[in-house]
Amino acid sequence: MYQTNYVKAASTDEAVGHMSSGGQLLAGGMTLIPTMKQRLASPETVVDLAGCGLSGIEDTGDAIRIGAMTRHVDVAESAVVQGAIPALAALAGGIGDRQVRNRGTIGGSVANNDPSACYPAAVLGLGGTVHTNKRDIAADDFFTGMFETALDEDEMITAVSFPKVAKAAYLKFPNPASRYAMVGVFVAAGGDGTRVAVTGAGSDGVFRHGGMESALDGDFSASALDGVAVDSSDLIGDIHAAPDYRAHLVREMAKRAVDAC
Amino acid sequence: MTNVNLTLNGKAVSADVPDNTLLVSFIRETMALTGTHVGCDTSQCGACVVHVNGESVKSCTMLAVAAEGAEVTTIEGIGSAESLHPMQQAFHENHGLQCGFCTPGMVMSAIELVEKNPNPSEQDVREGLEGNICRCTGYHNIVKSVQAGAQKMGG
Structure with missing residues (x-):
């Protein structure tokens, strides 16, 4: 791995500030760290989002809102998600392996938009909404191509909402x-x-x-x-x-x- | 360089390391605990699994600086040659290893698996060890070991 500088952001605003000066956001690291190990990515600064308070699952009535830093294991084992959208809990429980689920996050997966990732199918299939520091983006407008999304350079995902369906x-x-x-x-x-x-x-x-x-x-x-x-x-x-x-x-x-x- | 402070096998440790240091390098090279292995460079094999705050993670896929303040447990922290952890004892008794390279990760993953599910079925064990690759055993005796280890841990 090439040299890098690590900073841990204490808030979304701080993280976005680092982004505008070239910082690469680090969520669970299940894609970014292996990519850096292979020297396919060499960010000058890595901005850890673990301290931004973006983790959590909330029932908002007609939807389930999941914070960007919520890990796959937390979605898979959440009684709220299991009760409201069991297919979403099952999807999260089938991602990677146990150790990947213990670190990987929904925000990281959705932002990366890997063509073989599971979460994008749930966001698009349920007609979810991607919440960012700037706006709410409908799923139909979010995924724009392989590893491409509608996110701006200075925009980060804060949560994803999924409507409850029949x-x-x-x-x-x-x-x-x-x-x-x-x-x-x-x-x-x-x-x-x-x-x-x-x-x-x-x-x-x-x-x-x-x-x-x-x-x-x-x-x-x-x-x-x-x-x-x-x-x-x-x-x-x-x-x-x-x-x-x-x-x-x-x-x-x-x-x-x-x-x- | 960043000063990293964490608890390693119950002991407070501290070191200045480059920011790109992986947790597994911190454990193996900085702290000289070589029981945790590196079997691949693609985050797939699971030989490097340790517990961070009680949960299994691949220590090759986490930066040491991101473990600041965490409680990290390695294979050295769960038992000793004189007094094996029940899961280690089960691997010993059931021939759950051949070359032994993957075993530290297998044991660490298995312990978390049993802590979450004290009486796992064969299918539970096979799915739970999806992140750990063994190239010797064909997994059969590993599954047997984990189920025996579960009984020992429960008993």
């Missing part, structure tokens, strides 16, 4: 070695219709599948997805799975998610 489920086909989603599908049915968000597959990161959403709005059953086309032309192809195999997995995981709802 039913939801997340099914992933994990890579057997890394446990990242080769394909993961989040299906949610609520007042505004069905939402289907796919992670692990898209060349531009997480995306919604309109064809499957329409089919499920007409008939919320796994068999309704049988005739829906999944275009493989924009899907990832790598040593783990070719685009057409991923397309097959997208429909299969979606069907299993509907069955699990």
Whole structure:
């Protein structure tokens, strides 16, 4: 790892101040530290957010609000989340391994927008809201491409809200070695219709599948997805799975998610 | 350089280290406790697992400065050659290791697993040890060891 300077911010304002002078935010470090170890990142300053008071889970009535520094293990084991949106608790409990869940945070995962991460599928699938130090960003506007988000240079996530929905489920086909989603599908049915968000597959990161959403709005059953086309032309192809195999997995995981709802 | 103060195996320790020092380097090189191992450089193998404030973490994926004020427990802190921790004893009795390189991390992960779930099923153990890789045993005797260790810790 290259040399770096470590600062621990005591507040969101302080952290944002460091960002404007080139500081790299450090949440749980489950992506940033390995990236720095590989010398793929060499931030001059690392700004630890652990002291900013951004951790916690709150039931706001029609939604669950989760502070950016809340760890996966805390979401997975939260009685509030388990009661209101069990699919979200289950998703958090399936990220990485125990040690990753003991450090990794929702804010870090969502800000990184890894194309194979689980959390973006929940944010987009549930139609959540990303709260920052400057504004609230709807999920549909937040994820803008692979590792790209709508966040400005001086903007950081403070919390993420998830509306309570009638039913939801997340099914992933994990890579057997890394446990990242080769394909993961989040299906949610609520007042505004069905939402289907796919992670692990898209060349531009997480995306919604309109064809499957329409089919499920007409008939919320796994068999309704049988005739829906999944275009493989924009899907990832790598040593783990070719685009057409991923397309097959997208429909299969979606069907299993509907069955699990 | 930053002055890092933390509690290591119940003892207050302090050292000036470069900010990019990983917790595992602090433990192994600065504090000369070499029971915690480094088996990869990609944060995947789990040989470096220690407890930070009672929870298992990969010490190769945390900066030492971020552990300021924390209580850190390593494999040296849970038992001794004369008096093994019940989980270590279970690994010994059930042949839960061959080369032994992954064992410190396995034992530290297993202890947290059992603290959270005192009577884990085979499936619980296999899922709970997802972050620890062993290249010798095929895991079978490790799972057996953890379940035996759970009985010993409960008893």
